[in-house]
Amino acid sequence: MRLDQQLAERWIKPGSRVLDLGCGDGELLVHMAKQLDIDCYGLEIDEDKITTAIGRGLNIIQQDLNEGLGRFADQSFDAVVMAQALQAVKAPDQILLDMVRVGREAIITFPNFAYWKTRSYIGFRGMMPVSKALPYMWYDTPNIHLCTFRDFEALCRANGIKIINRLAVNGDQQGSFLMKHFPNLFGEIAIYRVSRS
Amino acid sequence: MTQGNINASENADTAASVGIVTPRMESFEQQLLLETGRTLPRFDIMIETYGTLNADASNAILICHALSGHHHAAGYYPNESKAGWWDSCIGPNKAIDTNEFFVVALNNIGGCNGSTGPTSPNPENDNKPYGPDFPLVTVRDWVKVQALLADRLGIDIWHAIVGGSLGGMQALQWAVDYPNRLKNCVVVASTPKLSAQNIAFNEVARQSILSDPDFHDGRYLEQNTFPKRGLILARMVGHITYLSEDAMKQKFGRDLKSGNFLYGYDVEFQVESYLRYQGEQFSRNFDANTYLIMTKALDYFDPARDFDSNLNKALAPATCRFLVVSFTTDWRFAPSRSREIVDALISNRQPVSYIEVDAPQGHDSFLFPIPRYVDSMRGFLGKPKANISGHNVTQIAHIHSKNNQSHTDLSTQKQQTTQEQQS
Numbered sequence: 288m289r290l291d292q293q294l295a296e297r298w299i300k301p302g303s304r305v306l307d308l309g310c311g312d313g314e315l316l317v318h319m320a321k322q323l324d325i326d327c328y329g330l331e332i333d334e335d336k337i338t339t340a341i342g343r344g345l346n347i348i349q350q351d352l353n354e355g356l357g358r359f360a361d362q363s364f365d366a367v368v369m370a371q372a373l374q375a376v377k378a379p380d381q382i383l384l385d386m387v388r389v390g391r392e393a394i395i396t397f398p399n400f401a402y403w404k405t406r407s408y409i410g411f412r413g414m415m416p417v418s419k420a421l422p423y424m425w426y427d428t429p430n431i432h433l434c435t436f437r438d439f440e441a442l443c444r445a446n447g448i449k450i451i452n453r454l455a456v457n458g459d460q461q462g463s464f465l466m467k468h469f470p471n472l473f474g475e476i477a478i479y480r481v482s483r484s
Numbered sequence: 485m486t487q488g489n490i491n492a493s494e495n496a497d498t499a500a501s502v503g504i505v506t507p508r509m510e511s512f513e514q515q516l517l518l519e520t521g522r523t524l525p526r527f528d529i530m531i532e533t534y535g536t537l538n539a540d541a542s543n544a545i546l547i548c549h550a551l552s553g554h555h556h557a558a559g560y561y562p563n564e565s566k567a568g569w570w571d572s573c574i575g576p577n578k579a580i581d582t583n584e585f586f587v588v589a590l591n592n593i594g595g596c597n598g599s600t601g602p603t604s605p606n607p608e609n610d611n612k613p614y615g616p617d618f619p620l621v622t623v624r625d626w627v628k629v630q631a632l633l634a635d636r637l638g639i640d641i642w643h644a645i646v647g648g649s650l651g652g653m654q655a656l657q658w659a660v661d662y663p664n665r666l667k668n669c670v671v672v673a674s675t676p677k678l679s680a681q682n683i684a685f686n687e688v689a690r691q692s693i694l695s696d697p698d699f700h701d702g703r704y705l706e707q708n709t710f711p712k713r714g715l716i717l718a719r720m721v722g723h724i725t726y727l728s729e730d731a732m733k734q735k736f737g738r739d740l741k742s743g744n745f746l747y748g749y750d751v752e753f754q755v756e757s758y759l760r761y762q763g764e765q766f767s768r769n770f771d772a773n774t775y776l777i778m779t780k781a782l783d784y785f786d787p788a789r790d791f792d793s794n795l796n797k798a799l800a801p802a803t804c805r806f807l808v809v810s811f812t813t814d815w816r817f818a819p820s821r822s823r824e825i826v827d828a829l830i831s832n833r834q835p836v837s838y839i840e841v842d843a844p845q846g847h848d849s850f851l852f853p854i855p856r857y858v859d860s861m862r863g864f865l866g867k868p869k870a871n872i873s874g875h876n877v878t879q880i881a882h883i884h885s886k887n888n889q890s891h892t893d894l895s896t897q898k899q900q901t902t903q904e905q906q907s
Contacts, residue, residue, distance in 0.1 A: 304833070326833065334856055337839060341807070342863025347837045348826065358827045 290460035290478075291370055291396070294319045298394060298452070299323055303365035306390060307331070308352055308382070309372035313340030320345070335468055353377045356385040364390040372477075373397040374430040380442060387448055387483045395479045399455070401435035402475045419458040420475050436471040443481060452480035501567065502534040502575050502582055505559035510636055516593075516629065522619035525607055529633055530555045530591040530598035534574060535582035536586055537638070537688065543868035544639045545580055546630060547589040548647030548654035551722070551778045552770060554597035557589035558582075572853040579858035584868060585643060592654075593629055594621040594777040602773030603705065615773055616702025620793045623650070623785045627657045631665065641871050644668035646861075649817065650778070650848035653785045656825065659802035660787055667869075669802070670861060672809040673850040675821035676795050676828070677786040682816065685725050686779040692717035693772045702773050716763030723762050728813035728846030795828040802829075806836040809857055809866040811849035837864060 292315060299305060301323045307316050310329025313336075319325045330350045331337050340347045340446055350358075352369075367390030373379050374397050386393035398420040399405075408416035415425035423430065434442075436455070443450055455466040455474025465473040509528050516524040532555045537544060547557050548572065558574035561568055574580045574587055589597040602618040605611035634642065645666050647655040652674025659669045678686070693699060696714030704710045727735075736755040751757045790796035806829055810822035819840045830835040841857045843849040849857070 328830065328836075334839075338856060338859045338863060341837045341839070341860050342866075344866065345837070346805075346835050347839075348830070349839045358823075358830065360831060363831075 289315075289318075290456060291315050291368075292322075293476060294394065294478065295319050295368070296322060296453070299325065299366050301325070303471070304363070306356075306359065306364045306367045308369040308386070309355075309434065310336075310340060310345075310347065312336045313345040313347065315368070315370070316340070317343055318346050352382060356389050357440060360388040361388055362391055365388050366392045367393060368394045370396045371398070374433050376432070379432045379434070381448065382482075383442065383448065384446060390482075392451065392480060392482045395439075395475050395477075395481065397439070398430070399433065399435050399471065399474050399477045400433040401437065401471045403472050404475070406416050406472075418475075436474060436477050439477060439479065443479075447484045448481050449484045450479060450481050452478075454478040485819055495506050500575055500577055501571065502559035502781045504562055505532050505534065505568070507532050507555055507598065510633060512632060512636075516625075518619050518625050519622045520620055524593070524600065524619070527593055527600035527629070528598070528604070529593070529600075529629065530595075531633065532556060532558070532589050533637075533890065534558055534567070534587040534589075535585050538868060539873055541639050542586060542641065542643060542871040544586045544588060544637070545865070546634070546642050546647065546658075547574070547580075547587060548626075548630070548651035549589070549592065550649040550651045551646070551775075551782070552766070553651065554591040554595060555589045555599075556597070558587070565675070570851065572851070573858055573861070574647070579853070579862040580646065580865065581862070582621050585865075588633070588637065588639075590630065590633060592621075592626045594618065594774060594781070595890060596774040598770035601771065603771050613705045615705060618773060618777065620777060620784075622781055623653045623657050624661065626654055626781070627661055630654070630658070631662055634665065640665065642666040642668075642883040643868055644670060644865055646670040646672070647674070648672040649847065650782055650785075653782075656799075657785075657787060659804050659806070660799060663801045663803045665851055666804045668805045668807070668865060669804045669866065670809070671825060672857075673811055673814055673817055673822075674808075674825070675789060675817040676798075676824050678783055679821075686783055688721050689718035690779055692721070693776060696772075699772065702776075704772070705732050710767075712767045715767035715770060715772050715775065716760070718772075719763040719766040719770075720759045723759060725816045726847045728815065728844060729824055730813060731844050731846050731848075734844070739887070795824060796831045799825070799828050799834065800832050802832075802834055804835075805864075806834065807839045807861065808836060809850070810838075810840050811843045811845070811847070811856075811857075812840060813844055814847045816847040816851060821833070 303325050305319060305325045305327040307327060307329040310316055310331050310465050313329055316327050320327060327344045328348055329340060330348050332351050337347050337349055352372060367386040373395055376382050405416045455470035455477060456462050457475045492838055507530050511528045513526050516527055553569055556568045557570045558568040576583050580587055591597040593599050594601045596603050602614045604614055606614040606617055642665060645655045645658045650673040653671050655671050658666055693711050693714035696711035698704055698709045699711040699714060700707050732755060736758060740752055741753040741754060741757055746752050751760060788795040788798040808822050808826050810819035826836055826838040839860050841854055843854050845852055
């Protein structure tokens with residue numbers, strides 16, 4: 288099972304209302320819908336993925352995340368999920384605030400730019416890192432706001448956002464002792480579960 | 485039941501078409517009370533059907549037409565080369581797949597294509613044409629008649645109700661008025677109510693007709709004439725609002741018919757020629773009183789009006805799944821208007837998908853088989869699912885909230901109560 292699916296089962300209660308930001312072709316939503324009987328909407332901008340997700344019977348709203356979540360009422364979802372999109376939006380701080388406004392909890396994943404391999408890529412090669420978690424060249428990357436565990440936690444602190452859980456995993460979505468205790472150095476992907484304080 | 489159904493193999497030359505179709509009339513010898521309080525003593529409805537109704541009548545899709553539409557939505561009439569108005573989407577293996585679904589298209593009352601309307605004989609006036617005596621009808625009236633038609637056809641629950649523009653308004657009204665009689669609702673290029681600008685364009689169209697000397701207070705048929713110039717003008721102004729500026733630019737630009745300025749008022753620019761041609765064609769086939777009625781039905785449509793203009797409240801009874809579609813270049817019913825519907829449904833926690841299709845054809849986009857649009861519609865419609873009592877929604881629907889389930893139960897109860905009261 289994919290890690291996001293495992294986490295969804297661990298963190299999202301059956302019967303919850305879930306909003307998935309950047310839901311792609313709806314794989315996670317389908318899983319949650321089957322396993323957890325949740326009530327969900329997915330937001331997506333990629334046209335082909337939207338068509339696929341609608342064909343799977345999901346509720347998909349075509350929306351650019353950069354427009355924010357203004358159409359969703361405060362605390363109208365039990366959980367707002369955003370996988371690997373925080374670094375690609377124009378205003379990550381705004382979307383994060385919007386997520387904890389709309390959802391009682393927010394679950395966010397992003398690539399950690401302070402991962403040791405990423406650091407050494409820059410350090411030794413002197414070039415923008417390209418890896419499984421960061422597969423783009425610098426000139427065509429959608430990742431315009433890369434950050435680290437520590438950056439994200441600083442942002443949460445500055446905005447009064449409470450961190451409920453933190454997980455660090457590698458590209459194969461596996462955790463380890465080093466990742467758990469030194470996430471900023473050894474975690475390739477950051478996973479946070481947060482809420483309004 | 486399916487006179488319109490023709491085996492595709494018999495029509496090799498029209499592959500992926502429903503082939504030759506035959507319209508039929510359904511007569512209702514009963515009084516119809518309209519929203520205005522006026523009544524029709526009896527009425528006829530012209531319909532066409534495509535595909536075959538399955539044993540438990542769970543595969544029926546209703547197509548609601550827009551301002552100038554009618555029951556001839558797909559296929560061909562013998563010796564005619566022009567297909568039905570939505571042939572691009574209805575047929576074997578098309579987005580609305582007649583191999584899977586039993587598709588019903590009708591001409592609404594007040595129309596001029598065979599259903600009871602202003603050109604029909606008025607039994608209360610020596611069977612002279614109704615003309616201006618035909619009562620104004622509303623979207624809600626049309627939906628009521630469509631429900632009577634569904635009863636007649638043995639369809640308790642539609643798999644889907646689909647409509648573009650004014651047709652989308654009917655689909656939306658169905659979801660509100662008969663929530664447990666449809667599983668899926670497709671609202672394309674529509675709006676929850678007309679804007680002042682929309683009404684303004686309609687008013688120009690109406691004044692064109694009303695001020696034509698051949699209008700004769702609507703009794704032109706009795707004078708063996710019709711307000712041709714008024715109809716042409718009405719259609720011209722309407723047509724402008726159906727196209728996008730880009731579409732017009734691409735189609736006509738500033739091209740001149742003769743290549744030179746003629747310094748006069750005859751047709752010079754290609755766009756003038758096109759509009760006059762469209763108006764001319766339209767005026768031959770469309771009744772002026774029907775045009776007036778249709779534009780008023782548009783103007784009056786506002787399901788939120790009875791709910792302090794709160795669209796959330798107005799849409800709250802709906803239990804079906806929705807697909808809302810808008811087109812980027814549609815400035816008549818712009819994407820922002822569709823999003824009003826979507827936002828209300830989301831606020832109510834109702835199941836909805838929304839796509840905003842990038843297409844150059846303006847409001848008319850809904851008539852074109854734009855891949856993204858028709859693929860999404862096909863995917864949304866899915867396959868027919870058996871009607872199991874109490875679970876009138878597809879397997880997917882159980883993804884949706886329990887609130888909705890209780891809604892369904894509630895509205896079922898409500899309907900039962902109403903039926904008991906009526907009987």
